[in-house]
Amino acid sequence: MKTLGLMALAIALLGAGWWGWQRWQATPVLPVSELPAEITYLCLETGELSRGPRQATPAMNPKLGRATLVQALYCSRCQGWHRMPPDEVRKTMPGGPVCPTTRVPLVETAPAGAPLEVAR
Numbered sequence: 084m085k086t087l088g089l090m091a092l093a094i095a096l097l098g099a100g101w102w103g104w105q106r107w108q109a110t111p112v113l114p115v116s117e118l119p120a121e122i123t124y125l126c127l128e129t130g131e132l133s134r135g136p137r138q139a140t141p142a143m144n145p146k147l148g149r150a151t152l153v154q155a156l157y158c159s160r161c162q163g164w165h166r167m168p169p170d171e172v173r174k175t176m177p178g179g180p181v182c183p184t185t186r187v188p189l190v191e192t193a194p195a196g197a198p199l200e201v202a203r
Contacts (some may be wrong), residue, residue: 091116093189095167096163098113108154118137118191119137119191120133121135121136121137122134122136122154122155123157123191124140124142124152124154125153125164126144126147126151126152127141127151127152127153128144128147129146129147129151130153132155139199140154151164153167154166154167155167156180156190156191157189157190157191158184158185158189159187159194160182160185160187160189161182161184161185165180165182165189167180169188
């Protein structure tokens with residue numbers, strides 16, 4: 084009888100521990116933030132940066148009349164803009180795009196006063 088009570092207590096403690104572990108490991112659901120309406124584009128032919136409305140890439144470059152614009156992402160460490168990796172490459176990046184030089188995550192928007200240069 085005593086062993087049955089100890090066994091029930093052990094099962095209850097294990098169950099409470101498992102439940103607590105699951106609650107502690109659960110990641111909070113964060114609200115989806117709105118993406119900016121305008122993004123930075125990089126022209127594949129001229130290397131120039133420009134801003135424009137978010138659209139599928141390659142986007143039409145009004146200066147050249149051809150679809151040569153791809154999204155550019157900013158690296159805070161090297162303070163330069165990089166081309167957004169193609170879809171096939173992004174699928175292999177579970178943490179999102181990173182700078183090829185510094186391995187720092189790339190972001191869509193640069194801080195105020197950031198240089199408008201493409202990182203080489």
